[in-house]
Amino acid sequence: MSQITDTYLIPEQYKSEVDLVRKTAREFAQRYFTKELAHKIDKEEAFPWDLYKKAGELGLIGSTIPTEYGGAGFSTEIVSAVITEELIRADTTLGQCILSGAFGLGVLYLFGTEEQKKQYIPPVVRGEKTFFLALTEPEHGSDITELSTVAKKDGDYFILKGIKTFITNAPTAEYGIVLAQTEPEKKYRGQTLFLIHTDWPGVEIKPLKGKMGQRGSPIGEIRLDNVKVPKENIVGGEKEYNMGFYRALQYLNIGRTHVGAVALGMMLNAFDKAFEYAQKRIQFGKPIIEHQLIQQKLAEMIQLIDLSRLAVYRAHLILDDYIKGLVEPRTMAAISSITKTFVTESATKVIDHAIQILGGGGYMEEFEVERAWRDHRVTRIYEGTTEINLLTIVDAVRRGYFKL
Ligand SMILES: Cc1cc2nc3c(=O)[nH]c(=O)nc-3n(C[C@H](O)[C@H](O)[C@H](O)COP(=O)(O)OP(=O)(O)OC[C@H]3O[C@@H](n4cnc5c(N)ncnc54)[C@H](O)[C@@H]3O)c2cc1C
Incomplete structure (x- = not known):
């Protein structure tokens, strides 16, 4: 029995899962993390795709996402904590890159429709794609109760206009989620989450370089210039409008x-x-x-x-x-x-x-x-x-x- 599992009051039923992932994550880091790679990633501000894919193959990304959506299906979030702890303990830069690649995916898992989950989650947890959750704007950081990004209804579509900034994975992701103001007069009661693709007309991504740290995890600005989003792309469908x-x-x-x-x-x-x-x-x-x-x-x-x-x-x-x-x-x-x-x-x-x-x-x-x-x-x-x-x-x- 591992000393860590015993000392930290982990419930009996989770101990074997927790010990297994600790061992797996530790061995993964020992095998693939090198000081040279970490320095290169830190210097070049480059996302370590190879490492990310390998971690995905092993189930280290989306460890608690059910297997029907491609995840490893572990039964407790403690598993995800232990994977994070072990990978980052081995190397702060490389570990963090792996963990942040799927940032925001939980929104889709918790609130997405069945079709959205089946289509968008598996490629991310397999380590083939990254994901983003875009809340922050140049004028709205801590306070997002009123956003400048607006989504206007136009028949079966919404037209998105605005700028999101400091968005993790924006430069590498093919898709992700944007929070926009659907009814500006209602302030935070009138905001909706939309799934968008970065190659859609009107979407422009500007990588933001020169971070102090976590330099292998790219961030960027997302410019939305009258982007046409089908209403089916509201996260969770129409019932989630304004939620x-x-x-x-x-x-x-x-x-x-x-x-x-x-x-x-x-x-x-x-x-x-x-x-x-x-x-x-x-x-x-x-x-x-x-x-x-x-x-x-x-x-x-x-x-x-x-x-x-x-x-x-x-x-x-x-x-x-x-x-x-x-x-x-x-x-x-x-x-x-x-x-x-x-x-x-x-x-x-x-x-x-x-x-x-x-x-x-x-x-x-x-x-x-x-x-x-x-x-x-x-x-x-x-x-x-x-x-x-x-x-x-x-x-x-x-x-x-x-x-x-
Ligand atoms: C590396 C990196 C990655 C990021 N990734 C993402 C991402 O993926 N998606 C995303 O949406 N955003 C992302 N962000 C944005 C991040 O969440 C914001 O920077 C953060 O929420 C703070 O907002 P701000 O920078 O506008 O600061 P501000 O809100 O302008 O705050 C400036 C200062 O004022 C303080 N302050 C503000 N209001 C109060 C108050 N009421 N009382 C006391 N102090 C206050 C703040 O604490 C802070 O010290 C990222 C940022 C970084 C640096």
Whole structure:
């Protein structure tokens, strides 16, 4: 029995699945991740398609999506947390690329029609295609209650016009989801999600280069210039008209929980390097791990990782019920925001300590904690900034959706 599975209160019925995927993900990383590939991807800002396809073949993408849609059909979201943790622990850049390739696909899985799911999900979980979820606009980031992107009804079509920005996978994806204002006067009550293809007339993708980190995961701007979208492409069909804002937020409860697993993997990556270095590096006649101020940093890192892991697994376990509709969305919002803010802010402390323990080497790309720092930083920004998530937590407690 694995020590990790025992320590983190994983329910008995999931232990064998969790142990299996941990082993599979670890072996995958050992076999295919190299320092050279990671540096190349980071330098060139190139998406590692080969790696992504291999991960898809092994069931590491969409691990909890049912087999009828091409997924691996595992029975708990803890499995997806463990895959994320292991791949990113092995390499923050390569692991993150694999995990972000299918970003937003959960919206389709949760709210799409049967035909949409059967057509669009399998190629993504097989690692053949990437996906996007476009919410953010140049004028609307944290506040998407009123969007500039509009979709006007025209017979059996909607005509989409607007700009989405910072969209993960926009430069590589053939299709994805866009949130648009269908009835502007209704604000967030008048928004709808549409499935669009990037090769449709009027769609223009502009890659955005020069990110601080996560540089193998491409982002881009999506310009929509009177794009004709069939009404069948409303995510979930016509009954979902004007439900887009609510669906996006319901999905973000899952996305934000997943970001917790990403940040957990990143702090483990930095800790592993710092712990090894501290035992080897000799100063003042002994390994620096013998100096108590270094031990204090390591102790804080261990505490934060340990409690972050508990938070991440707990939140993923609750996601299982949430996905089945058994948890109130605003209760899940509180749990996912608590997890995201605690783990991502802890990652900053842990990786900063790792850099300090490595001394001058910590500042150099060769020692790689520098890359973990760059890769982790955006976890406090995307899928809701720390500030926005903190507001969500207090709101849920004030309204009685989350009680201590
Ligand atoms: C690498 C990357 C990938 C991304 N991928 C996607 C994607 O795939 N799809 C997508 O739709 N978006 C994506 N985003 C966009 C991301 O979600 C937004 O950048 C984020 O939500 C913040 O929006 P903003 O950048 O407009 O900042 P703003 O909303 O302008 O915020 C600026 C600052 O003000 C603070 N602030 C705002 N409102 C308040 C308030 N009420 N109280 C206190 N502080 C406040 C914020 O916390 C922040 O510190 C991505 C961004 C990055 C960097």
